[in-house]
Amino acid sequence: MTRSNRPSLGALIFFAVAFALSAYFTFAAVQGDYGLFRRVEIAAEAEVLRSDLDRLNAEISEMENLTRRLSDDYLDLDLLDQQARSVLGVLRTDEIVIR
DSSP: OOOOOOOOOEEEHHHHHHHHHHOOOHHHHHHHHTSSHHHHHHHHHHHHHHHHHHHHHHHHHHHHHHHBBBBSBBOOOEEEEEEEIIIIOOOOTTOOOOO
């Protein structure tokens, strides 16, 4: 009686299942909802949102400055003149409008 050196069917099934599970978990670690690619996407999105936040903070600072300059406590006459010209279309008597 000679015995062949082929692996048994149980061992083949065990290694096939182990390989399938390891492939699945590797795929999930790279491409899944919490994987490496998603982490890179989140970091890029965070950078875009940070730049938007910086831009909005700059706009808010500019608006606060203009509001302060037109307040009752501190009135910038040049800014008031500019706003009256642009918003209301007010002109001085010695000006000529060319369209």
